[in-house]
Amino acid sequence: MVGSSHDLLESLVKYDPPNEGQDLAASGPLSTKGRSKLPPVEKAPQLTQIDEILNAILPPREVDGEDGKSQLQYVSAQPSTRLDVINLQEQLDQRLQYRQARETGICPIREELYAQTFDELIREVTIDCPERGLLLLRVRDEIRMTIAAYQTLYESSVAFGTRKSLQAEQGKAGLEPKIGGLETEKRDLERQGAGGQLKNGKNGKKKFQ
Known part of the structure; x- marks a missing residue:
């Protein structure tokens, strides 16, 4: 009842x-x-x-x-x-x-x-x-x-994971400018490489002619 x-x-x-x-x-x-x-x-x-x-x-x-x-x-x-x-x-x-x-x-x-x-x-x-x-x-x-x-162990684990996550985010934020600079340098090198390949191709055609 x-x-x-x-x-x-x-x-x-x-x-x-x-x-x-x-x-x-x-x-x-x-x-x-x-x-x-x-x-x-x-x-x-x-x-x-x-x-x-x-x-x-x-x-x-x-x-x-x-x-x-x-x-x-x-x-x-x-x-x-x-x-x-x-x-x-x-x-x-x-x-x-x-x-x-x-x-x-x-x-x-x-x-x-x-x-x-x-x-x-x-x-x-x-x-x-x-x-x-x-x-x-x-x-x-x-x-x-x-x-x-x-419960104490669980709470300590959660706190430890949170601290590590924050540290990773802070480290990522500090690396972002460096990553951006490396990406810009990579694009410049790719353009230089493409230009060099095009120039070498033209010079090769002139030799065969």
Whole structure:
């Protein structure tokens, strides 16, 4: 079932309703929750730590409340069912189609939607098994660093190609006067050669006569 246009623009990550009694000014900086220190994978987190792990993996986001004040919305700690996973897949397909994401090649829209889907899967796995969620977090961060490295390499290559192209254009502009002079000299030599051939031809005819 296709949702409204507003629903199709919402994040695929499941969040709790905004804290109506807690505005952003009263809760402090937005990034405070996201700086929680994650426990090592070898140490099994306690149930009371799951919320902290989720908030560290997926920091709360800032939303506008009905009264116009900015409020914090935390990621949901509610476990997901098999039906939720099926709905997630359907919502992903709907958003890819609605936002006209390209099926192949580089597409920021497709990248964004798949990143949201992966974050939602990390959320679901973390609630069920925090250790597995922390491992998935490491995989996600490694993928992001790899993509960022390739983007930097691509941008450097484009910049290098642009500089070389400009240098070639500048060098070509500097050679144009010399090329023009050589072409003029070539035409003069061709005329001199043609005149010499004509003169030699006339002298040869006189000798035979």
